[in-house]
Amino acid sequence: MNLLMPLMQREWMQHRFGWALTATVPLLLAVLLLSFGNVQVQMDAEMGDSGMPPVVAVAALSVVASMAVMLLLATVTSLVTVVGLARRDHADRSVEFWLSLPIGHSRSLAVPMGVHLVLVPLLALLWGALAGVLVSAVLVSRTYGFGAWLDLPWSDAAKLIGVLLTRSALGWPLALLWLAPLILLAMLMFAWMRRWGLVVFGLLLAIGNSPLGAIAGYHWLPNWLSAMAQGAAGSLYSGGDLHINAEGAGAAMELAGKAPAWLISDFASSVAALASPVLLGGLVFAAACFFGLVQWRKRGASVAV
Amino acid sequence: MNVTAATEALVQAVNLSVSYGAKRAVDEVSFTIPKGRVVGLLGHNGAGKTTLMKAMVGLAKTQGQLSVLGLDPVRDRVALLQSACYIPDVAILPRWARVGELITLMSGLHPKFSAERARALLKRTSVGLNDKVKTLSKGMVAQAHLALIAAIDARLMILDEPTLGLDVLSRKSFYEMLIDEWCDGERSVLISTHQIEEIETLLSDVLMLNEGKLVLSLSLEDMDRRFVALSHDAAVADQMAAAHPLLRYRTGPGPGGNAAIFDGEPPADVQALGQRMRPSLVDLFVALTRKPELNRTQF
Numbered sequence: 001m002n003l004l005m006p007l008m009q010r011e012w013m014q015h016r017f018g019w020a021l022t023a024t025v026p027l028l029l030a031v032l033l034l035s036f037g038n039v040q041v042q043m044d045a046e047m048g049d050s051g052m053p054p055v056v057a058v059a060a061l062s063v064v065a066s067m068a069v070m071l072l073l074a075t076v077t078s079l080v081t082v083v084g085l086a087r088r089d090h091a092d093r094s095v096e097f098w099l100s101l102p103i104g105h106s107r108s109l110a111v112p113m114g115v116h117l118v119l120v121p122l123l124a125l126l127w128g129a130l131a132g133v134l135v136s137a138v139l140v141s142r143t144y145g146f147g148a149w150l151d152l153p154w155s156d157a158a159k160l161i162g163v164l165l166t167r168s169a170l171g172w173p174l175a176l177l178w179l180a181p182l183i184l185l186a187m188l189m190f191a192w193m194r195r196w197g198l199v200v201f202g203l204l205l206a207i208g209n210s211p212l213g214a215i216a217g218y219h220w221l222p223n224w225l226s227a228m229a230q231g232a233a234g235s236l237y238s239g240g241d242l243h244i245n246a247e248g249a250g251a252a253m254e255l256a257g258k259a260p261a262w263l264i265s266d267f268a269s270s271v272a273a274l275a276s277p278v279l280l281g282g283l284v285f286a287a288a289c290f291f292g293l294v295q296w297r298k299r300g301a302s303v304a305v
Numbered sequence: 306m307n308v309t310a311a312t313e314a315l316v317q318a319v320n321l322s323v324s325y326g327a328k329r330a331v332d333e334v335s336f337t338i339p340k341g342r343v344v345g346l347l348g349h350n351g352a353g354k355t356t357l358m359k360a361m362v363g364l365a366k367t368q369g370q371l372s373v374l375g376l377d378p379v380r381d382r383v384a385l386l387q388s389a390c391y392i393p394d395v396a397i398l399p400r401w402a403r404v405g406e407l408i409t410l411m412s413g414l415h416p417k418f419s420a421e422r423a424r425a426l427l428k429r430t431s432v433g434l435n436d437k438v439k440t441l442s443k444g445m446v447a448q449a450h451l452a453l454i455a456a457i458d459a460r461l462m463i464l465d466e467p468t469l470g471l472d473v474l475s476r477k478s479f480y481e482m483l484i485d486e487w488c489d490g491e492r493s494v495l496i497s498t499h500q501i502e503e504i505e506t507l508l509s510d511v512l513m514l515n516e517g518k519l520v521l522s523l524s525l526e527d528m529d530r531r532f533v534a535l536s537h538d539a540a541v542a543d544q545m546a547a548a549h550p551l552l553r554y555r556t557g558p559g560p561g562g563n564a565a566i567f568d569g570e571p572p573a574d575v576q577a578l579g580q581r582m583r584p585s586l587v588d589l590f591v592a593l594t595r596k597p598e599l600n601r602t603q604f
Contacts, residue, residue: 006413013406014399092400096393097450099364101414102386 003103007111008119015081019120022073027131030066034138041143052251055144059152062139063132063161067168070128071121078116082183083198085112086191086293105297109290117176117183125168129161156256163259167237170267174235174274178228181282184289191296227278238269313339315461315493316361320369323356330356332517333369340460341490343483343507346497347590348514354497355393357514358465361495362391374460387416389461390454397446398438404449405434411453423456429478443470451479455487462487462494468503476500480507505586515594525586532589533571536564537579548575552592566592 041058052060081088086109089095098108140149176183189197208221316338323331331353338344348354359365361373363382371378376385398407404427411418427434430448438446447470454462462483468476484507488494495512498504511528513521523531537545538561546553550565566584570576584592 001416003414006410009413010410013410014401089399093397094399097397097399100362100386100391100393101411102383102416103414104383 011115023127039142055148056252059136062136066132066135067128070124074121074124078120082116083186083190105294122169153252156252159256163263167263171236175232178231180286184286188289188292235270238266317372321371322368323360323365334519336522342493342509344495344510345508346512352514353517358463390457390459391463392454392467400439404436417458419456426452447471464496501587520593532584533567534582534584535579541578
C-alpha cells in the first residue's frame with residue numbers, strides 16, 4: 001500500500017490554513033503598502049551599472065524579493081513545525097490513534113519532514129514568483145505607470161523567472177543536505193527534552209561559537225558550522241557570474257539568453273561541492289539522529305501508557 | 306480457552322512479561338485466544354491490562370513469547386496492524402481533523418478500512434462527517450473512533466476501555482453492533498472494561514489480571530462449571546466461612562442476603578447449608594483479585 005500520498009494529505013489537512021495565511025498575508029500587506037504607501041525607487045550604483053532599464057530592474061527586484069521572502073517565511077514556519085514533529089501528536093494524545101494504524105515509525109517521520117522541508121519551501125518559491133509578478137505590477141504602476149509594466153519584455157522575464165525558480169528548486173534539496181545534521185539534531189533534542197532540548201541545542205551552538213568554546217578546544221564546531229552554512233548557501237547560488245554587455249532593452253534579452261547556461265554551470269558547481277568530508281560526516285550524523293528519532297518514537301509508544 | 310490448537314489461536318502468549326524499568330507491569334502470563342471468541346480482559350486499575358494490549362499490537366517491548374495472528378507484534382507491527390485493529394484506552398482522535406477527513410485518511414492508510422462502512426456506522430450516531438473533532442464531546446469522539454475502528458475488516462479487535470465516556474444507550478448500541486455485525490465466528494475481540502456487568506452476557510471467555518499476573522483464563526462455560534456460589538442465611542455464616550470460600554458477600558438486604566463463592570464443588574454438608582446459584586463475573590472478579598486479608602474485614 002502506498003502511504004506516501006495519504007501521509008502527505010494528512011499534512012495538507014492539518015496545515016493548510018496556516019500555509020494559506022503564510023502565503024497570503026505577506027502578499028496582501030505588500031500590495032496594500034505599495035498601493036497606498038509612499039513609494040520611492042532609488043537605483044543604487046550596482047543596479048545602475050547592470051545595464052538594465054530601471055523599470056525592468058524594479059520588476060526583477062520585486063520578483064526576486066518576493067521569492068526570497070516567501071522562501072524565508074516557509075523555511076521558518078517549516079523548521080518550527082519539523083523541530084516539534086516527533087512530539088506534535090502528544091499534545092492532544094492523538095499519537096495513540098496514529099500508532100494504532102499500520103504505518104512504520106520511519107515513514108511516519110520521513111514523509112512529514114519531506115513535505116515541510118522540501119515540498120513547502122519549493123511551493124513557496126513558486127508562489128513567491130507568482131506573487132512577485134503581482135507586486136511588480138503594483139510597484140511599477142506606482143512609479144512608472146501601468147503601461148510601463150505592460151510593456152515589460154515578458155517573454156524574457158518569464159524565461160529568467162523560470163531559470164531562477166529552477167536554480168532555487170534544484171539547489172534547495174542540496175542546501176537541506178548540508179543543514180540536515182542541525183535540523184535533525186534539533187528535532188532529536190526537542191523530542192527527548194521538549195523545550196529544554198532547544199535551550200541545550202542553542203547553548204551548545206553558542207558555546208561552540210564563543211571564545212569559551214575556542215578555549216575549551218572546540219575549534220571544530222565553528223569550523224563545521226561555517227562549512228555547513230557555506231555549503232547550504234552555495235547550493236542555492238555557487239557564485240557563477242552572469243556578464244551581460246548589452247544595455248537598455250537588449251540587456252534583458254541577453255540575460256535571458258545566457259541564463260540557462262549559467263543555471264547549468266552554477267548548479268554543477270553546487271553538485272561538485274557535495275564531495276566534501278564535512279557533508280559526508282554531517283549526513284552520517286543526521287542519519288544517526290534520525291535513527292534516534294525512530295527509537296524515541298518506538299520507546300514513546302510504550303512509555304505513553 | 307487453552308484447549309484450541311495453536312494453529313487456530315489468534316493470540317498466543319507464553320510466559321509473557323512487560324516491564325517499565327524496575328516495575329513489572331505484566332508478569333509471566335500465558336494464554337491463548339482462539340478465533341471466534343469475545344474475550345473480556347478484567348483487572349483493577351494498574352493491573353496491566355493496557356500494557357498487555359499495547360504489547361499485543363507491538364507498542365511495548367516484551368519478554369517471553371507472544372504471537373498475534375502468527376506474527377511478532379514488535380517486529381511485524383505494521384503487518385499485524387493491517388489485520389488487527391486497536392482502540393487505546395482513551396478515545397483520542399486528532400483534534401484538528403474533521404470526521405470526514407479522518408475517513409479519507411483511514412481509507413489511504415489502512416488497506417482493510419471501508420469508508421462506506423464507516424459512514425454507515427456514523428449515521429447511527431450523532432456525529433456528522435463535517436464535525437471537527439475538537440468540537441465533539443468526549444462521548445461523541447468515542448463514537449466516531451469506534452465507527453472508524455469497526456469499519457476495519459480485521460481478524461482481531463483489541464478494545465481498551467472502548468466505551469469510556471459513552472452514555473448507556475450508545476454503549477448498548479456499540480456492543481450490539483459488535484456482536485451482531487462485526488463478530489462472524491472467525492474474528493475475535495478482546496475487550497477491557499470496568500463495566501463488567503454490561504459485557505458479561507457478550508463474553509465467551511475471560512482473562513483476569515491482578516497486579517500483572519493472570520489469575521484466571523477460561524471460558525464462561527468452564528467458569529460456570531468450576532466456580533460455585535451458595536446463597537445462605539446469616540445464621541450459617543460461620544460454617545460457610547469455615548469451608549474457606551473464595552469470597553463471602555451480600556447479595557441483598559435481610560438475613561438471607563448472603564453468599565459465598567467456592568473454587569470447585571464445596572463439601573456436601575456445606576452445600577446443604579445454602580442454595581446453589583451462578584456466581585456473577587463481578588463477584589468472581591472481586592473474589593479473585595482483591596487482597597485476601599480483606600475477605601475477613603469486609604464482614
